[in-house]
Amino acid sequence: MSTIKRKWVPYIFLSPYILLYVTFGFIPILFSLYVSFTSWDGIKDKTFIGLDNYIFLFNPDSYFFKSVGNTLLFIVMTLPFQMLFGLFIASLLYSRFVKWKGFYQLVNFLPYIVTPVAVGLMFNLLFDWQTGFVNKVLVLFGWVSEEIYWLGEPGYARFVIALMLFWKGFGYTMVFFLAGLANIPRDLYEAAQVDGASAFDMFLRITMPLLKPVITFVLITGIIGGFQLLEEPMLLLGGFGGGGSAVIGGPDRCCLTTVWNMYDTAFGSTTRYGLGSAIAYGLCMIIALASVTGYKFLNRGEQE
Amino acid sequence: MTNSTRYVISTALITLLSIFAFFPFYLMIIMGTYRNEELFSQIVLVPGTYLLENFKTVVESQFHLVYINSLVVSIASTVLAVFISAFAGFAFSKHEFKYKNKIFAAVLLTMMIPGQLGLVAYVIEMRYMGLSGTLLPLILPWVANAFGVFWMTQFMKGAVPNEVLESARIDGCSDFAVFFRIVLAFCWPAMTTLSLLVFLWSWNNYLLPLIMINEPELYTIPLAISTLGDAYRTDLAAQILGLSLGTLPVLILFALGSKSFIRGLTAGSVKG
Numbered sequence: 001m002s003t004i005k006r007k008w009v010p011y012i013f014l015s016p017y018i019l020l021y022v023t024f025g026f027i028p029i030l031f032s033l034y035v036s037f038t039s040w041d042g043i044k045d046k047t048f049i050g051l052d053n054y055i056f057l058f059n060p061d062s063y064f065f066k067s068v069g070n071t072l073l074f075i076v077m078t079l080p081f082q083m084l085f086g087l088f089i090a091s092l093l094y095s096r097f098v099k100w101k102g103f104y105q106l107v108n109f110l111p112y113i114v115t116p117v118a119v120g121l122m123f124n125l126l127f128d129w130q131t132g133f134v135n136k137v138l139v140l141f142g143w144v145s146e147e148i149y150w151l152g153e154p155g156y157a158r159f160v161i162a163l164m165l166f167w168k169g170f171g172y173t174m175v176f177f178l179a180g181l182a183n184i185p186r187d188l189y190e191a192a193q194v195d196g197a198s199a200f201d202m203f204l205r206i207t208m209p210l211l212k213p214v215i216t217f218v219l220i221t222g223i224i225g226g227f228q229l230l231e232e233p234m235l236l237l238g239g240f241g242g243g244g245s246a247v248i249g250g251p252d253r254c255c256l257t258t259v260w261n262m263y264d265t266a267f268g269s270t271t272r273y274g275l276g277s278a279i280a281y282g283l284c285m286i287i288a289l290a291s292v293t294g295y296k297f298l299n300r301g302e303q304e
Numbered sequence: 305m306t307n308s309t310r311y312v313i314s315t316a317l318i319t320l321l322s323i324f325a326f327f328p329f330y331l332m333i334i335m336g337t338y339r340n341e342e343l344f345s346q347i348v349l350v351p352g353t354y355l356l357e358n359f360k361t362v363v364e365s366q367f368h369l370v371y372i373n374s375l376v377v378s379i380a381s382t383v384l385a386v387f388i389s390a391f392a393g394f395a396f397s398k399h400e401f402k403y404k405n406k407i408f409a410a411v412l413l414t415m416m417i418p419g420q421l422g423l424v425a426y427v428i429e430m431r432y433m434g435l436s437g438t439l440l441p442l443i444l445p446w447v448a449n450a451f452g453v454f455w456m457t458q459f460m461k462g463a464v465p466n467e468v469l470e471s472a473r474i475d476g477c478s479d480f481a482v483f484f485r486i487v488l489a490f491c492w493p494a495m496t497t498l499s500l501l502v503f504l505w506s507w508n509n510y511l512l513p514l515i516m517i518n519e520p521e522l523y524t525i526p527l528a529i530s531t532l533g534d535a536y537r538t539d540l541a542a543q544i545l546g547l548s549l550g551t552l553p554v555l556i557l558f559a560l561g562s563k564s565f566i567r568g569l570t571a572g573s574v575k576g
Contacts, residue, residue: 009479010399014407017392021448025414028422028429035424042428089321097307097314106562107322110329113554115508117526118547122332125544131344133331140347171325179569228418231510235530259420259511266424267515277424284421291416 036277046274053278063253064279067261068286070158070254075226077162078169083218085166086173087211091203093174094181105178109171116168120235123164127151127236151237154254161233161255168232173218180214181207212298219294227287230259258283336545343540354541361542362549369521370528374507375553377439377524381446381506382499389449389498393456394487398469408457415450420511427515441516442524446506452498459494459571460487497568500561504554525550 036053038046057064089108093101111119126133127150135147150156184207192202237250248264249256258279266276335343338352395401396408430441464487472482488495510526517527529550532543558565 006479007401010395010401010404013391013395013399013479013483016388017448017453018407020388020444021414021450024426024429024444025422025448028425029417030422031425031429032422035428085321089318092314092318095314097311098318099315102563104318104322105566106559108325109558109562110555111325113504113508113558114329114551115510115526115529115547115554117508117510117530118332118551121529121543121547122328125335125540126328126331133347136347167325167328175566175569178566182566182570224416224418228420231526262420262423263511263515267427273424273428280418280421280423284418287418288416 032277032280035273036281038274040273041271042273049274053275054282056275057278057282062265062275062279063249063256063261064258064282066253067249067256067258068283070249071227071229071257072290073158074161074165074229074257075223077158078165079219079222079226081166082169082173082222083215085170086218087177089170089174090177090181091207093178105174108174111168111170112172112175114168116231117235119164119168120232121239123160123232124151124236124239127160152251154251157237157250157255161236164232164236165226165229169222173222176214176218177211180211184210216295216298219298220291223290223294224287227283227290228259229257230263233257234260332544332551333548336541336548338541340539340541355545358539358542358545361539362546365532366520367528367546367549370523370525371553373439373522374525377442378503378506381443382502384443384447385449385452385502386495386499388447389452389456390488390491390495391483392453393460394483396453396457397460398464398466398487411450411453415454419445423511423515430516436516437519437522439522442506442509442512445512446502449502452502455498456491456494459491463494463571464490493564493568493571496561496564500557500565503557507554 035046037048037050039049039052040046056062060066089104092098093104098104114122125131127135129135129147129149129152132150134150135144138144139147148156150160188206188210189202192206197205233250233255237255248269249260262276262279262283264270265272265279331348334348334351336358337355338348339354339357342348342352342354392411396404426441426445430436435441468486469482472486473479477485508526509524510530513524513527514530517523523531529543529546532546
């Protein structure tokens with residue numbers, strides 16, 4: 001009797017997750033796939049148009065590849081530095097030479113917990129053309145002759161976004177590296193020290209190889225998270241106006257990210273649900289490709 | 305290099321980086337304590353005297369209602385996500401059943417899928433179910449949390465000893481009693497870390513409320529601060545104070561839980 005009852009126990013524990021995921025996760029994903037083959041504004045009837053939405057992604061008017069390129073550029077501009085600085089700070093905090101570890105840890109993690117909307121708005125204020133803190137300081141010290149139009153020119157705007165993302169992200173990588181460092185047995189270092197290894201040698205031969213799983217994790221989640229970029233550029237370039245609908249993607253759409261593009265297509269300036277879903281599926285394919293490439297890249301390094 | 309030089313260099317470097325991390329945040333707090341006109345005319349570095357006046361302006365815009373909405377969304381998301389993840393984690397880590405490995409692999413796969421993939425259809429689903437005038441659409445996506453399931457499974461595998469579970473069962477404990485009385489007691493570190501993360505993610509979420517919520521009575525913090533410009537268009541200082549106030553709850557949570565957060569991450573031994 002009790003063994004028969006037992007068989008059902010794991011399914012009972014599992015069922016809330018499975019039911020909720022199927023209802024609010026899986027069904028929308030399937031339905032979105034269907035919607036991506038239609039032309040639909042959510043009000044009138046759907047018309048099945050086959051692959052037309054996906055073909056339109058290759059048309060420059062959809063801004064799909066432009067937005068993917070922008071997003072990729074931001075990832076390439078920020079993720080390596082986030083990881084480098086995160087690892088550097090974590091190593092400092094983990095060494096014997098820093099006191100008040102908890103305090104430094106919290107301060108460096110602070111940027112990650114600030115609401116992304118607030119981050120975008122704050123940097124909007126800091127880099128404002130006429131009243132922003134940065135221009136005021138630059139002019140005060142005479143480093144520039146006139147105010148720089150940070151958010152009005154593509155190159156500068158991208159620079160500000162990269163700086164903002166770097167600022168926001170290195171504490172996140174730091175936390176994971178700290179956790180990874182704590183899992184490396186101390187006696188490995190002691191043994192190496194006895195054998196006369198330098199600090200640099202130990203970092204290269206002990207720390208790096210043993211941190212590899214964490215590095216892979218941070219890299220993959222960094223790529224996936226990076227592709228979901230939306231709030232910071234939207235609020236940075238839109239300001240306190242709300243919604244950021246005034247300028248879509250900034251000057252020449254140089255800062256239009258893929259998710260911003262999807263939002264704007266389906267729920268912003270147009271209500272093309274079909275095309276919006278196709279953008280989401282296109283993005284998912286590109287993320288899958290990027291993750292596999294990132295993973296392969298790391299593992300190839302191991303074999304050599 | 306002597307140890308004391310190393311100490312000085314390390315401390316100097318970490319302090320420098322910490323200042324870089326803290327400075328924009330500091331300015332955000334400081335700028336909220338000034339009169340609006342002062343912000344445009346000068347560079348502000350020390351606290352001003354206008355905090356209370358700005359605070360009054362913010363309170364007049366019904367900001368406390370926004371706070372309550374955000375708290376409802378984040379607390380409900382966190383509690384549900386943590387318990388449902390722990391349930392599933394218990395099944396995966398301490399039970400044998402058919403297709404277990406296949407189902408777990410499927411969960412891992414969904415962890416890699418970006419949340420935006422089903423977004424369009426999710427919004428339609430919520431409207432169809434008549435939930436678009438409520439806060440529920442902002443809670444449901446966090447509740448079935450693949451990361452949480454993975455996280456709890458990994459942790460329970462190592463942290464909950466099988467012998468304890470067995471002896472409790474022999475003593476006649478039902479499986480639910482085992483879960484609530486024994487398993488949860490072993491899992492506090494992992495649950496704390498997961499709670500902090502889910503709270504943070506749901507608190508900061510912007511895209512979903514932006515699409516789903518039209519009524520100002522249902523605004524959450526990120527949506528409210530992005531539209532502060534509409535509430536008191538000319539008062540920049542009050543808007544900035546709104547930003548600081550919106551960050552305050554997560555700041556307090558992480559200041560209190562920072563140690564157990566890292567400990568939980570370490571114990572969960574991150575695997576790629």
